Amino acid sequence: MNNDQVVTETSSGAGPDRRPPRSSGLIRGPGGVAVVAVLVALSVTGCSGDGDGAGAPSNGLEDETAAQVLQDAAAALIAAEGVHVSGAGIADGAPARVDLRFQDGSSDGTVTLEEAQVEITRVGEETYVKGDEAALGTLGVQPEMHGLAANRWLRLTPQESSELAGFSLDSFARQLTTSESPLEREVEQTELDGVPVVVISRQDGAKLYVANAGPAYPLRAESEGADPGRIDFTDYGADFQISAPPGYVELDELVWLDAITKLHAKIDEPFMASEINLTRATMVALGSAVGECSRELARIGSPTERLQPVHALVAQACAQYDEGAQCFDTAAGASDESGAVVVGTPEERTQADGLDCGFAAQGNAGNLLTQAEAKGKEITNAPVG
Numbered sequence: 001m002n003n004d005q006v007v008t009e010t011s012s013g014a015g016p017d018r019r020p021p022r023s024s025g026l027i028r029g030p031g032g033v034a035v036v037a038v039l040v041a042l043s044v045t046g047c048s049g050d051g052d053g054a055g056a057p058s059n060g061l062e063d064e065t066a067a068q069v070l071q072d073a074a075a076a077l078i079a080a081e082g083v084h085v086s087g088a089g090i091a092d093g094a095p096a097r098v099d100l101r102f103q104d105g106s107s108d109g110t111v112t113l114e115e116a117q118v119e120i121t122r123v124g125e126e127t128y129v130k131g132d133e134a135a136l137g138t139l140g141v142q143p144e145m146h147g148l149a150a151n152r153w154l155r156l157t158p159q160e161s162s163e164l165a166g167f168s169l170d171s172f173a174r175q176l177t178t179s180e181s182p183l184e185r186e187v188e189q190t191e192l193d194g195v196p197v198v199v200i201s202r203q204d205g206a207k208l209y210v211a212n213a214g215p216a217y218p219l220r221a222e223s224e225g226a227d228p229g230r231i232d233f234t235d236y237g238a239d240f241q242i243s244a245p246p247g248y249v250e251l252d253e254l255v256w257l258d259a260i261t262k263l264h265a266k267i268d269e270p271f272m273a274s275e276i277n278l279t280r281a282t283m284v285a286l287g288s289a290v291g292e293c294s295r296e297l298a299r300i301g302s303p304t305e306r307l308q309p310v311h312a313l314v315a316q317a318c319a320q321y322d323e324g325a326q327c328f329d330t331a332a333g334a335s336d337e338s339g340a341v342v343v344g345t346p347e348e349r350t351q352a353d354g355l356d357c358g359f360a361a362q363g364n365a366g367n368l369l370t371q372a373e374a375k376g377k378e379i380t381n382a383p384v385g
Contacts, residue, residue: 056213058196066183066200072216073200073208074173080217082238085109085172089229098231102169106242113138120167121153123244127161128153130245145251148258153248160251176218181206192219249380256303257376260314263296264369267321271362278355279339280332287328290362293318310376317368324361330354 061069077083082103089096091113100109100120108121116138119130129139130153133146141149181204188199189212196212197219209220215236222230270289276282297318303311331354334347341348 056196059211059213059216061198061210061212061216062187062189064187065185066187067185069187069198069200069210069216070177070183070208073210073218074177076216077173077176077218077233078169080169080215080236082235082240083169083217083233084235084238084240085231085233087229087231089223089231090227091229093227096229100167101235101238101240101242103238103240103242107167107169108240108242119153121242121245122161122167123242125158125161126244127156127167128245128248129156130154141251145254148254149249149251152254153245155248155250157250157252176208176221179204179206195219246383247381250304253304253307253376253380256300256307257310257373257380259296259300260310260369260376261373263293263300264366264373266296267292267362267369268366277339278335280335280337283328283332283335283339283355283358286358286362287325287332290321290328290358290365291325293321293365306379307376310372310379313368313372313375317365317372320361320365320368324358324365327354327357327361331358 061072064072080102082101085098085100085102087098094114096114097112098109100107100111106121106123109119111118111120116134117131118135118139121128130151131139133150136146136149137143179202181202184201184203188201190197190199192209197209198212200208200210205224207220207222208218211217211219217236218233220230220232222228267289270276270286276286293314297314302308331351334350334354335341341351
């Protein structure tokens with residue numbers, strides 16, 4: 001492969017302190033296009049195809065120039081109803097493998113760079129990816145999200161999908177026709193696995209084998225040198241029945257749900273002490289803790305449409321926490337600095353009612369947050385469609 005042929009784009013991902021739900025874009029920095037680099041680099045290094053062309057009449061490619069055959073092959077690849085692309089090579093000095101299926105604008109398969117394997121499915125305008133933590137690093141997922149997103153199907157946003165633009169037949173066809181090494185003008189007729197082909201050669205030793213009967217499908221491309229490789233293009237016209245994965249989650253959804261879980265833990269923390277010395281300052285602190293819910297929910301923002309039932313539960317919890325905050329503040333206002341009140345006075349009743357109300361609100365709201373977290377898992381783990 002000629003690494004100079006690889007054209008990548010970088011994206012400016014947000015820093016880790018940017019607030020959810022848009023805090024952690026999937027693709028960030030040059031590493032985010034590593035998968036695209038593999039696809040593009042390997043696409044110019046090899047393919048072989050199915051089909052029995054032995055004995056079939058020539059399609060006339062032997063009478064064309066190499067440039068003309070190359071254009072015919074690229075057009076035939078784009079027009080193919082289905083094709084399986086598989087192979088291996090070296091991309092930027094690292095071993096890489098692809099195993100991809102394309103059909104009617106949809107595609108699925110795996111791309112492996114060293115030991116990091118990424119599963120990719122594209123159906124229409126929707127793109128989904130799945131991988132372990134190492135694979136997510138290859139994709140450019142921010143490290144703090146690896147534990148949440150590993151081994152889950154992630155639906156990409158349009159911006160994130162644009163970083164995987166190389167995952168298409170159009171991209172493969174474009175790369176087949178792009179090289180800094182000049183073409184040898186003449187083509188050679190031969191056979192490849194019993195199928196008549198014409199061979200296009202470049203001055204750097206790269207070769208492209210194109211069917212010499214029927215459609216001008218590319219059947220094999222090979223490159224030599226520092227980054228050798230080869231890919232097989234097989235199963236032309238096959239019906240792969242590519243469909244979206246049965247369940248998926250968006251990375252922003254994971255970010256949002258994680259923020260709710262952390263909020264719940266933060267609110268609960270002062271209530272988890274083995275003993276709570278109810279001084280006036282402690283009551284004020286407890287009120288401030290539960291009052292954090294509404295402020296933090298406003299900062300976190302609203303999630304995706306399908307997580308709105310979760311948001312509704314969190315909003316209910318925050319409303320109860322707000323009541324609890326008022327109750328703790330009322331209890332604090334009735335107490336002296338140590339939290340003491342005179343027995344039998346109105347202040348004693350006010351403090352007691354305030355504390356009862358505050359702790360009850362904290363418990364009820366905490367239960368709602370627990371329900372919200374469970375609902376979020378139910379929604380994001382459920383089969384889709």
